[in-house]
Amino acid sequence: MPPYEDYLKLPTDDRDDLNEIRDVYHSALAIIDTxxxxxxxxxxxxxxxxxxxxxxxxxxxxxxxxxxxxxxxxxxxxxxxxxxxxxxxxxxxxxxxxxxxxxxxxxxxxxxxxxxxxxxxxxxxxxxxxxxxxxxxxxxxxxxxxxxxxxxxxxxxxxxxxxxxxxxxxxxxxxxxxxxxxxxxxxxxxxxxxxxxxxxxxxxxxxxxxxxxxxxxxxxxxxxxxxxVRKFGCTTAQDKLEWAQTVRALEDTLALYRHRPGQLVKLSPYLYDRTDGSICALTDLIRESAIEAVMSEEEVITRKLMERVEISEYAQATYRQVVRQRRKTAPARTKTAAS
Known part of the structure; x- marks a missing residue:
């Protein structure tokens, strides 16, 4: 890609052409050897x-x-x-x-x-x-x-x-x-x-x-x-490391101007909640989020951006269940901490 400053100065048609190429690239996305x-x-x-x-x-x-x-x-x-x-x-x-x-x-x-x-x-x-x-x-x-x-x-x-x-x-x-x-x-x-x-x-x-x-x-x-053939686990330190490594490998392939290495790795727990440890759901979420980052001109994948992206109904339903469960247990944790 040209430098970001040069990209912003491109004529509209040329910038659209480059964005279309990036969309195709993100649509393919890399296949990670887990x-x-x-x-x-x-x-x-x-x-x-x-x-x-x-x-x-x-x-x-x-x-x-x-x-x-x-x-x-x-x-x-x-x-x-x-x-x-x-x-x-x-x-x-x-x-x-x-x-x-x-x-x-x-x-x-x-x-x-x-x-x-x-x-x-x-x-x-x-x-x-x-x-x-x-x-x-x-x-x-x-x-x-x-x-x-x-x-x-x-x-x-x-x-x-x-x-x-x-x-x-x-x-x-x-x-x-x-x-x-x-x-x-x-x-x-x-x-x-x-x-x-x-x-x-x-x-x-x-x-x-x-x-x-x-x-x-x-x-x-x-x-x-x-x-x-199993989905990723999330209980042991090794489970979490393998998940984070997979997220990092996918993140390293992104063609976005404002995204910095490691931003998605920091969101690994959130990404696990969103996808229930499914590699297919993870790639779907990152793929569409990258395209959203280009289309919205944000050029970076954040949690706020990913909240706008819906993937499979199974993954969405699982995530909603996780959110509801955490809302139920949040007061109990607060009370315990206060005592």
């Missing part, structure tokens, strides 16, 4: 290395389970993007048009990512895989036909990592749980790739229990490692 992201990325990389030359059959996979807005989707997509980027650097020829493998021209696709729609069936899952791979579906193929075609293409294009996001949207009810699990198991058995699932409350779902009693554990539970 300690949780680093730990789970390490586990993903280790599992993929362990599976790299494993004998035919289902490979050990991973399941990331956690409440909404803790960053599960961002976590796995970030790993997938970095993994493919590394492959593009090491094997650029595989990604060029006209790459030939086993006598065929293929579109090398080492990473497959699916986001599952609500109440998806096994056939829906196969169709989604086919769509991602750019396969042309002719007529009204059966689930078996589509699945077998998908498995053939996954092998041809060299897929190494399959991420199935929002698995809780699969029909894992008592009626369909066994069917879904059999389908997932079949695809994993026949694909030389590491499978990673994410979802909400998966530990008690049909993914592991076939929709039946606790004793009806599936092969998924025997082959997949379950990892919890």
């Amino acid at each position: 300690s949780q992201v680093k730990r789970l990325h390490y586990i993903m990389e280790r599992r993929m290395k362990a599976n790299a030359r494993r004998a035919a059959g289902a490979r050990a996979g991973l399941v990331f389970d956690g409440p909404p807005t803790v960053g599960k989707s961002t976590l796995v997509k970030l790993f997938a993007a970095r993994y493919e980027k590394r492959l593009r650097r090491k094997n650029p020829d595989k990604f060029r048009d006209g790459y030939e493998s086993n006598g065929m021209l293929i579109d090398y696709t080492p990473v497959v990512y699916l986001s599952i729609p609500a109440r998806a069936t096994p056939k829906d899952l196969s169709v989604l895989l086919a769509d991602y791979l750019g396969m042309v579906q002719r007529g009204r193929g059966t689930q078996t036909d589509i699945t077998n075609h998908v498995l053939s293409v996954l092998s041809d294009v060299g897929t190494e990592l399959v991420i199935i996001d929002d698995v809780h949207f699969l029909d894992l009810s008592a009626k369909e749980g066994r069917v879904v699990n059999d389908h997932l198991k079949y695809i994993a058995n026949e694909t030389a790739a590491t499978f990673v699932y994410t979802g909400v409350n998966l530990k008690k779902s049909g993914l592991f229990l076939e929709g039946q009693a606790d004793s009806r554990a599936t092969q998924t539970s025997g082959r997949y490692t379950l990892h919890a």
Whole structure:
């Protein structure tokens, strides 16, 4: 950015253009490698290395389970993007048009990512895989036909990592749980790739229990490692330090003229109250607050400014509850202090 004095002297159109660029920049916002992201990325990389030359059959996979807005989707997509980027650097020829493998021209696709729609069936899952791979579906193929075609293409294009996001949207009810699990198991058995699932409350779902009693554990539970993805804590000194470090990392990316380093870090407790420790809510709040700072010409993010910015209803409701609770306990604290 030009110096602030020069910025103020810019013609209106030029200043608007620069502000628009800053808005786009803040909208993207940086993705922060929190300690949780680093730990789970390490586990993903280790599992993929362990599976790299494993004998035919289902490979050990991973399941990331956690409440909404803790960053599960961002976590796995970030790993997938970095993994493919590394492959593009090491094997650029595989990604060029006209790459030939086993006598065929293929579109090398080492990473497959699916986001599952609500109440998806096994056939829906196969169709989604086919769509991602750019396969042309002719007529009204059966689930078996589509699945077998998908498995053939996954092998041809060299897929190494399959991420199935929002698995809780699969029909894992008592009626369909066994069917879904059999389908997932079949695809994993026949694909030389590491499978990673994410979802909400998966530990008690049909993914592991076939929709039946606790004793009806599936092969998924025997082959997949379950990892919890959690929101930030606020009780220990280490919790508070990690939260403040994340706030600082986001703050360091701001493109605002009057904002000084550390101003948001001082507001870390307030930011925790506003977001309930959710990384998604935190980035939403900082992203929109930065845009508000540009639009309002304040050029700095303050608590007063952030009070004008509303994010998700869950975060807003949680914050209102925190405020009400503190108002109730404030007189008691004052009385105690006076006595």
